[in-house]
Amino acid sequence: MATVMSSADSRPADAATSVNIALSKGRILEESLPLLARAGIRPVEDPLTTRKLILDTSLPQVKLTIIRAADVPTYVKFGAADLGIAGKDVLMEYEGDGLYELLDLGIARCRLAVAEPASLASRDDPRVWTRVRVATKYVNITRRHFAAKGIQTDIIKLYGSMELAPLVGLSERIVDLVSSGQTLKANGLVEVEHIADISAWLVANKAAMKMKRAALKRVVDELSAAVGSK
């Protein structure tokens, strides 16, 4: 067994106590850092500038893994990370289970919405839609949202800049995240349907929650207290 012997003042840094947290650069990282700091977890290097993808922290047993936002559920599901911080949008879009959604962190708040050009919205009524063409990166969420209302969808999968689609004639409607609405407005679009309120959640690998219960619980409890003390 590869266990580092513990001395009187250090814990064994073995597999049962190590905690790997996956999170993404960008908004999630920016808003997670203050929360992690209140939970006593501070990266030893500046995660906004370093090129390293695995960061040591002020807690010897805790590491941060920096990956693409949409990959966080996959890393956590397969145990490549014990915990993860992911937007509810990413979790709703992810196909597959194997994750515990433990805690709403209350950060990176926004909403998922259907939007279309203001000129169309002025004479449009979502209640009479029977078939819509929609550009989005949220293919699964979009299909589910409209299917629940008996509306057929022709979905155009994009990887970003959804607001562009109506301007170039790809589709009149889009499904995208909205926070202030400034990006929509700048592109002549308006929100016509609310799909879901979004925030970032702490998720956990199911097996790790059993095998490393004590180590994970310590981190989860600290984060939970940090959320509550905001």
Ligand code: ATP
């Ligand atoms: P990339 O930019 O690498 O293509 P991404 O667009 O998924 O990936 P971000 O823009 O950082 O990366 O978004 C990550 C998460 O942050 C989203 O899944 C969402 O939960 C949240 N988020 C995105 N945009 C906003 C916003 N305008 N306001 C609040 N939260 C947001």
Ligand code: MG
């Ligand atoms: Mg983005």
